[in-house]
Amino acid sequence: MSLRYALLALLTAQPMTGYDLAKAFHVSVGHVWHAPDSQIYPELKRMVADGVIEGEAVAWGPKSTKTRYSISAAGIEAFTRWLDEPVEYPYDRDPAHLRAAYFEWADPDSARARLREHIVHYTERRAQWQGQLDAIRDRTHPILARRIQTDTRHSAEAIAAFKEFTYEGFVERADQEIAWARRGLALVDALQPGGAEPDRG
Amino acid sequence: MSLRYALLALLTAQPMTGYDLAKAFHVSVGHVWHAPDSQIYPELKRMVADGVIEGEAVAWGPKSTKTRYSISAAGIEAFTRWLDEPVEYPYDRDPAHLRAAYFEWADPDSARARLREHIVHYTERRAQWQGQLDAIRDRTHPILARRIQTDTRHSAEAIAAFKEFTYEGFVERADQEIAWARRGLALVDALQPGGAEPDRG
DNA sequence: TATACCATGTAATAAGTTACATGATTTG
DNA sequence: CAAATCATGTAACTTATTACATGGTATA
Numbered sequence: 001m002s003l004r005y006a007l008l009a010l011l012t013a014q015p016m017t018g019y020d021l022a023k024a025f026h027v028s029v030g031h032v033w034h035a036p037d038s039q040i041y042p043e044l045k046r047m048v049a050d051g052v053i054e055g056e057a058v059a060w061g062p063k064s065t066k067t068r069y070s071i072s073a074a075g076i077e078a079f080t081r082w083l084d085e086p087v088e089y090p091y092d093r094d095p096a097h098l099r100a101a102y103f104e105w106a107d108p109d110s111a112r113a114r115l116r117e118h119i120v121h122y123t124e125r126r127a128q129w130q131g132q133l134d135a136i137r138d139r140t141h142p143i144l145a146r147r148i149q150t151d152t153r154h155s156a157e158a159i160a161a162f163k164e165f166t167y168e169g170f171v172e173r174a175d176q177e178i179a180w181a182r183r184g185l186a187l188v189d190a191l192q193p194g195g196a197e198p199d200r201g
Numbered sequence: 202m203s204l205r206y207a208l209l210a211l212l213t214a215q216p217m218t219g220y221d222l223a224k225a226f227h228v229s230v231g232h233v234w235h236a237p238d239s240q241i242y243p244e245l246k247r248m249v250a251d252g253v254i255e256g257e258a259v260a261w262g263p264k265s266t267k268t269r270y271s272i273s274a275a276g277i278e279a280f281t282r283w284l285d286e287p288v289e290y291p292y293d294r295d296p297a298h299l300r301a302a303y304f305e306w307a308d309p310d311s312a313r314a315r316l317r318e319h320i321v322h323y324t325e326r327r328a329q330w331q332g333q334l335d336a337i338r339d340r341t342h343p344i345l346a347r348r349i350q351t352d353t354r355h356s357a358e359a360i361a362a363f364k365e366f367t368y369e370g371f372v373e374r375a376d377q378e379i380a381w382a383r384r385g386l387a388l389v390d391a392l393q394p395g396g397a398e399p400d401r402g
Numbered sequence: 403t404a405t406a407c408c409a410t411g412t413a414a415t416a417a418g419t420t421a422c423a424t425g426a427t428t429t430g
Numbered sequence: 431c432a433a434a435t436c437a438t439g440t441a442a443c444t445t446a447t448t449a450c451a452t453g454g455t456a457t458a
Contacts (some may be wrong), residue, residue: 001444001445002294002296002299003446005299006299007291008253009299009302009303012303012306015390015432017408017409018409018410018411019407019408019410022409022410025402025452029299029302029414030294031293032294032295032298032299032302033293033294033296033299034214034292034293034294034326035446036446036448037410037411038411038412038446038447038448038449039445039446040408041409041410041411042411042412043413045333046333051400053258059456059457060406060408060409060452060454061454061456062455063454064408064409064454066409066410067409067410067442069218079303079306080307082300083303083304083308083311083312083315084299084307084308084311086315086318087300087318087319088296088314089296089297089322089323090294091419092205092232092233092234092235092326092371092417093233093234093418094233094234095203095234095288095289095290095291095389096288096290097233097236097367097370097371098203098206098207098210098230098233098367099283099288100331100363100366100370101210101230101363101364101367102210102213102280102340102363102365103283103284103353103359103363103366104359104360104363105280105284105355106251106281106284106285106353107284107285109286110216110285111284113287114287114288117287117288118447121290122287125293130354132398142206145274151305154305154306155392157392158305158392159305161388161392162301162303162304162305162388163302164301165299165301165302165304165384165385165388166298166299168299168303168381168384169298169377169378169381170293170298172377172381173374173377176370176373176377177370178376180369180370181233182368183366184366187363187366187412188290188363190358191337191358191359191362196437200451202416202417204417204418218436218437219437219439220435220437220438221436221438223438229412233416234420236419236436237417237418237419237438238439239421239438239439240419240446242437242438242439243409243439243440246439252423261426261436261437262426262427262428262436263426263438264426264429265425265426265427265436267436267437267438268437268438269416292446292447354450374438397429
């Protein structure tokens, strides 16, 4: 159900067509709550049916139209009500840590490969999150800039501060995962003296 | 597909009936990869069909039987092959951080409530993970103890070290989430001077 | 005029969630 | 003999994944 609120959040910044919204999604809130286009379009239809957004057809070329969606009063209400509800935490399900727990069954080089992949994965994620953070801090993030312009009820300071806060948490998480995997590499080396060269990195 | 390997991992320690396995699951690897009984039993049937485990009926009372499952040679092979494959990282989908990003729309007391709930949630999780860690370290963890007894190819040291390593990562993650939420409380207070009492905790 | 990209999906599948169901057995 | 718990699920639903589909529009 979070996808709905992620989309509502985007539409509090400005009305958008489905396509623009999907694009904006992937470069902003999609970093926090992933969804493919094939999930976004049907959800938008359901949201119209439920009255939380409105869709109007706008001309596109000589014989085509596209739909521009805007949040309704009911949508604003649903969005703020959602913020008042407790979070439903997902169950723990962590494929990387699951494997790490049974590394005694893996070839030491295989274990090292998994840990290095973990570092690569979180290094890439970290770069993405840090990129968001930088753009939020210097106000070059296009969706944030637009939001600050159009939102009259909230201060630019507060709008940006909570987005910064969110991504800071992710960057710290990435750092923690990288540090954890490095310790794992050291552990594999310690348990398997004479294996591959100890990792420097 | 990870559920299958979590179950195989448990069965490398010893053969178990479905019921015992489900119970053991919930107090051990279920902390890393959650699954309800209603997912475990059907998966066991599929695993028998795929030949990675074998089920034998054992008498239970005068007129009933239960099934005892043991890992097969093919199962051991599937399990170790799984450790050789790269991890498929799930997409990011974080309901708590998603909300935090839009706290400017929330009543400050609502934002505080969400952040306090975050602290409570991770404090509880941390206690569970730390409990596992303590039991692993002093070798009182029943499944680990059994595993160390029955596993002739891996050293007790390595078996325990990787489980420790796994749970250490979770404990650190919990600490990070708690610290993050505390900073969030401070941020809400800073943006809303004169709101509720600043949090001490 | 071809290529990129705009626009919007559908279909099939997989995985996981919640609620409920049923009967046998052991134990106090 | 009642209660707990052992034992094993099924059904209905929701959510998400992957792959594919289709045609219009702008631009070089």
